[in-house]
Amino acid sequence: MTKSKDELFGRMIVSITILVTVSAVAYFGYIGYLMRESLSSNRTSIKTLEKDPVPASVTSVLTPTDTPAPADTSFQKETLPLLVLNGGAPKGSAAALVTLLKADGFAKATAGSSTANYSGLIVYRSDGNDVAAEAVRKTLETKYPSVSVQPADPKRPETSKTPIVVIFGK
Numbered sequence: 813m814t815k816s817k818d819e820l821f822g823r824m825i826v827s828i829t830i831l832v833t834v835s836a837v838a839y840f841g842y843i844g845y846l847m848r849e850s851l852s853s854n855r856t857s858i859k860t861l862e863k864d865p866v867p868a869s870v871t872s873v874l875t876p877t878d879t880p881a882p883a884d885t886s887f888q889k890e891t892l893p894l895l896v897l898n899g900g901a902p903k904g905s906a907a908a909l910v911t912l913l914k915a916d917g918f919a920k921a922t923a924g925s926s927t928a929n930y931s932g933l934i935v936y937r938s939d940g941n942d943v944a945a946e947a948v949r950k951t952l953e954t955k956y957p958s959v960s961v962q963p964a965d966p967k968r969p970e971t972s973k974t975p976i977v978v979i980f981g982k
Contacts, residue, residue, distance in 0.1 A: 887918035887944040891975040894948065896923050899930030900982040909952065909963045909980060916951040926970060930981030938973040948976055 834982035894913060898906040906923040913921040933956050945961045952959045964972035971977050 841849040844973045847950045887941070887947070889947065891964050892918060892920060892944055892976065894918050894921040894976045894978070896921060896978045896980070897926040898923070899926035899928065899979040901980040905980045909978060912955060913951055913978075917952070918948070926979055926981075928968065928970075930979045932981050934981070935959060935961045936964045936979065937961060937973050937978040938964050938975045941944065944976055948978065952978070973978065 834842050836883045896909045896913070906925070910923045932954065935945050935952070942961075949953045949959050949961050964977070966972075971979070
């Protein structure tokens with residue numbers, strides 16, 4: 813009889829161990845899923861860029877400057893150096909933007925990859941290139957309505973490699 817009690821006790825221990833292990837895996841899996849969902853709901857996905865445009869109040873935020881640079885009132889699309897960087901968008905997105913820009917006359921548009929991840933589609937402009945940046949934005953807006961224009965970010969040197977830098981993020 814002791815053999816059968818030991819055998820029963822052993823089976824109970826194995827069963828409880830399996831139950832606890834499965835429960836722990838399910839619990840931590842669910843917690844991981846919730847964390848992933850909360851993180852992904854805070855970021856704009858490239859899939860939602862065309863469907864869910866960013867409100868104008870968010871895209872029109874500009875950083876103040878002490879002395880405004882003189883506005884560029886004229887530029888030539890054909891000679892404007894323009895860099896398009898992929899900052900987290902699907903592979904080939906920067907090249908697709910270059911094709912769109914070249915079709916509209918921006919002959920010096922080139923594609924590259926960003927060293928960091930960005931969110932959204934942003935046209936960065938150096939001082940005095942407001943008119944050119946708006947022209948680029950209007951071209952991109954035909955396909956991507958949520959594109960925004962911002963001054964080059966001094967903390968991110970790649971945003972000022974050329975007078976106009978377009979970064980296509982997640």
